Amino acid sequence: MKYVPDSLRWLIAITGVLIVIGCLNIYSSTYYMDIYDGGSAYKHISNHILFLLGGIFAAWIAVKLGTNKIRQGAWLWFIAVFLLLILVKFAGISVNGANRWIMLGPMSLQPSELAKVAGIIWTAAFLAKRINNKEPITVFYGILNRPMGKRRKRRGLVHHFLPILCPAVLATIVLLQPDMGTAAIILFFPGLLYILAGMPFLEILAGIVTAVCLGGYLAVVSAYRAERMAILWDPFADPLGAGYQIVRSLTAVGSGGFWGQGPGEGVYKFLYLPEQHTDFAYAVFSQEFGFIGSVVVMCLFMGFLMCGFSCARQLKQPYESLLVYGLTLLISVQGIINMAMVIGCFPVTGIPLPFISYGGTSLLTNVISVGLIWGAVISGREKSDIEERRRMIKAMEGQLAPSGRKSFNHF
Template identity: 40%
Template sequence: MTPKTKELRLTFWMIFTAFLLLFIIGTVNIFSSTFIEDMAEGGSAYGHLIRHVLCFVIGMIPATIVYRSDYRLWKKIAWLAVIFSALLLVAVLGAGIVVNGAKRWLGVGGFTFQPSEVAKLAVILFTAKYLAPLLEKHKPIAFFGPWDSSPQAPAWKRFHWLPQPVLLPALVLAGLVIKQPDAGTAIVIMFLPFAMLWISGASLKQAVIPLGVFLVAAAAYTLSAPYRMDRLRAWYDPSSYAQTLGYQTMQGFIAIGSGGIMGQGIGEGISKFSYLPEAHTDFAFAILAQEWGLRGSIVMLVLFCILIFFGFQCAWNTHDKFGELLAAGITLYFGGQGLINLAMVCGLFPVVGVPLPFISYGGTSLIVNLIAAALLLNIARRNYKTAVMAARLRMQPHVQSMKKETRSHFQLH
């Protein structure tokens, strides 16, 4: 086995191990943070755990199909994924289920489904499909610029601040998600293609003015509703709103701080006893830090770092541009959401409702995470197999030469 094949095999198993351990930690944390709530409602202590495991079983069906198939097939259906996501998001606006003032879910046979989670994966697929041929042909990559710079083109196509076509699906999907409203998911949907464009070679300097316009528009959107301004004030100074809008943030601080180095013990954290809202979803990390302590938090952070490092390692070792961009996009998907969630729970970012992959409870999120993980593992496995085949081909002339020498030796003697 060559050093290259050893490296690629290590990449595959490190990604697999990180996913597996994150899922196990998340499953334990979900049970620990929900059994009290389930018992208080008069049901089984295993209610949320059973639904979590059921979603895992359901998610493993498409994940297994994705893992065993050629990831390049997704290139052909990237557009369909975007259209399907848009239709689902439109359906949510029309017939969605309202929870806590937000309409984000569709109800199907007693189960709820969150289409915005699917939209995240759809924009990764579309961005990889769009950018791959540009990189293969060594064409320039940019965030904004004219769609057609020829003098014969219409004036609007020669406008220098037009967002590139690759950004349009993300803008549409993010706009539909904002209507729910769900600013956190909209941020993730826009972050993914921007980050993929940047790692593909787009210059941030070229996007300064358009991004400035975008930030002004975002500020205007925030100022247009008093409750959004109140949320910003509560984020900036949560202690002054400790009993109202800053309550969740302050309780998150208390949960994290009370864990200490060793933690209070799995199942022993007190914040889940009706103190910390959304303890098993958006603020799942706070319960983990309280019960597992600093040591458990570091283990989880190390696993995410391993996933990010070897995810990009997988992307760098992929020979086709679509696979390279797809692996990078999926790595950004897990790393970006993880960073936003941790920053939110630690008070570095406003509370925007972005889940922590595999740690936060959520059926649709888990299913999409499993599919994304299967795609990344598929690419890593194919990289390894390609390297093994290449090594065997290089060895064939040497093997044939040795066989000839052996036959000659026996013929002479």
């Protein structure tokens, strides 16, 4: 496999291990639930494998397309996800008071998961364009310090806000579903790309203050969100009410002990733990594989993060590098947040554990993200090789020119 560094090989291997763990855990956590509902014991795992195969096929397409076509299609990504989110608003199905899914025959699609990747693709494309044009990576400073007329001022506003415009629009629609956790994710990672692209410190500080103030306001203005934040400090104060999920999750994790109760032997999946196959899949896994298994999964996500960053650092092209950074952070940080939520260190937000939680669109999106990382690394290294050959040819031309020999530049 030419152009594939060891860090990418390890990243793909880690992804494969996480996928296998996810398949085993989903079967273990859903077979009783499926039988209890009067259906086949293989209902959830069958759907999971179908989405996995679809994700692998889509990832293969992403690798074959290459990053140039992905970047050129950033507008199409945005428009497609935007229309799907609008469709959810008017024709979606509601689960637990949130309207997030579209039915596709026997299966459902959650467009907000696709919005996470669309936002990163968009922001990486426009920030890379600024870097290539040697423009400053700013939002407010460049507008306020550029003398111009009203018409040019408006154009300046659009120009400076363009990289974050797509994620902001998508996050606003998702927030209305309502889904504050996913909306925050859609905005958070494009914001990190600004920092990685070289945003000035004062603007980073202003962005953090704005995000904290806005997030705090949205958290306290809703009684439901405020209750979730408050119960985090002592979930056992209301074990049958607001703290029920966290208490059950902590009990499941703790009952696994050091070595676990054994594969398929956990009892909390027998409808004792809410959302045992989605938000709290890690709790089921921890009960069956114990402290050792829990730490292994944590290490796998940390390894994914390190390998992804290693791949991104080797890329010299701004777009490919930012895309790999963004997608690596998207998968790794979501994993860290979910695991922290399961052990009571983070509010219950509904953010799934990548590759392990049940959720067709989430799995599809994560596998596609790995395909995009793979494609970006291959494309970036190919471009670097081409640029290196061009530099060598120019250097050789410089040596041959004084002797009057004919140039052989084919580019």
